[in-house]
Amino acid sequence: MHTKIVLAVFMTATSLITACGPSETPSQTPGPAATPAPATPPAATTGLKQIQQQRTGDYVVAVLNDTGDLKQGTNNLTLEFRKATDNQLADVGNVQVQSTMEMKGMSPMMAKTNVTPSGTPGRYNMTADLSMAGAWKTVVTFGGNQKVQFDLGAK
Ligand SMILES: [Cu+2]
Numbered sequence: 001m002h003t004k005i006v007l008a009v010f011m012t013a014t015s016l017i018t019a020c021g022p023s024e025t026p027s028q029t030p031g032p033a034a035t036p037a038p039a040t041p042p043a044a045t046t047g048l049k050q051i052q053q054q055r056t057g058d059y060v061v062a063v064l065n066d067t068g069d070l071k072q073g074t075n076n077l078t079l080e081f082r083k084a085t086d087n088q089l090a091d092v093g094n095v096q097v098q099s100t101m102e103m104k105g106m107s108p109m110m111a112k113t114n115v116t117p118s119g120t121p122g123r124y125n126m127t128a129d130l131s132m133a134g135a136w137k138t139v140v141t142f143g144g145n146q147k148v149q150f151d152l153g154a155k
Helices: 002-020
Strands: 049-056 059-065 073-083 095-101 112-117 123-130 134-142 146-154
Touching (some): 049 146, 059 146, 073 095, 095 112, 095 123, 123 134
Antiparallel strands (some): 049 059, 059 073, 073 123, 095 134, 112 123, 134 146
């Protein structure tokens, strides 16, 4: 089941890459006027790339790491909680994470996860041991009983 989903996603991505390929070749652009646009500098000072973000209530919650992708196995991640009004990091107290993978005809698989404060208010260090490639439903509970759900894909 999971293998089929991963395969379908992979094939879609491959066909997209194939379809986009020729138009991205700069040597085929006629004329001297085409100046490549400067790359957008990363906004974050941490050098981390965002994997996904979700809004719940007054908060925007983001999952980040150094690559922007999740892999099968142990992932070192950063969780950030920002006030939606000013986009500033905000301490949310105790944070808990539960990652599960739905398994057909079986009870869900649970990932081993751990969350600790990073020392910067609103930023938390997280590890997730994702034992299979595929979709991991990840529920983050914070600030008492606020919840936000991420659907994270491990490759
Ligand atoms: Cu699984």
